[in-house]
Amino acid sequence: MGLESGTKLAAFEITALLSKGGMGEVYLARDTKLGRDVAIKVLPDSFAADPERLGRFEREAQTLASLNYPNIATVYGFEHDADHNLHFLIMEHIDGQTLSERINGKPLSISQILPLFIQIAHGLNTAHEAGIIHRDLKPDNVKINPSGNAKILDFGLAKSIAQSEPLDANAPTTPMSPVAVTAKGTFEITDVPGTGGIGEVYRAIR
Incomplete structure (x- = not known):
């Protein structure tokens, strides 16, 4: 896909590519209406053409919007740009390093x-407590802002504990519990192996 700097999606002007993965590309963008920097996660064309995958992306927006906590990245909205036929999530842009960058x-x-x-x-x-699990915890999905506060990013595989969907075929291979992979009896313990992966204590702590 790839969007060049200066590309406009609705009221948002793309500034730079921040990251890319199986669940989409993330760009730094300027909200021209509110005058602030945001992070925009664009759904890949192959996902947008699939109603089930598009539904997963929309649920991510709903999931994040329901979480209001200092250590979770805030979501501002979910939109579709008709000119480029792209669906995208608008999120809080967090300055700083990922945990992976910090401990590298x-x-x-x-x-x-x-x-x-x-x-x-x-x-x-x-x-x-809100009935939501992350399912993709890893050092790259934790950002540390200049004040030293950690924020969890990218609930791209998040789902309600009450749901029972199997993982998407394009899901990453970060540490996950068998529960997350099989989607049998999904509950909070699903995030435990991911927390261990974030720690990578053997190389993060001296």
Whole structure:
């Protein structure tokens, strides 16, 4: 797909590509109506053409919009740009590093990493209390802002605990429980292996 800088999607002007993965491409963009920077996650063409996958993306917007917590990235909306025929999610843009970038080659002390893990746990607990699991926890999906606060990103595989959908064929292969993979009896424990993956304690802590 690939959107060039300056491309406009509805009221949003693309500034730069931030990341790309199986569930879409994420861009830095400028909200020309509200005058703020946002992150825009664009659904791949192959997904948008599939009603089931499009429904998953729309549920992500609903999922994130229902979570209001300092350690979870905020979602602002979900839109469709008719000119480019693209569906996209508008999210809070968070300055800073991902946890993966923070620990890469620079082991952290327990006093540095423990507060981040506690914040991540609080964010997950808030999601779980709302009946939502993440299913794709990994260091790349946690951003640390300049104030040192951790925010959980990308609920691209998120779903209600009450749902029983199997993983999408394009789902990433980060640490997950058998429950998440088979979608049998989905509940909060699904996120536990992902939390361990985020930790990567053996190389994150010195």
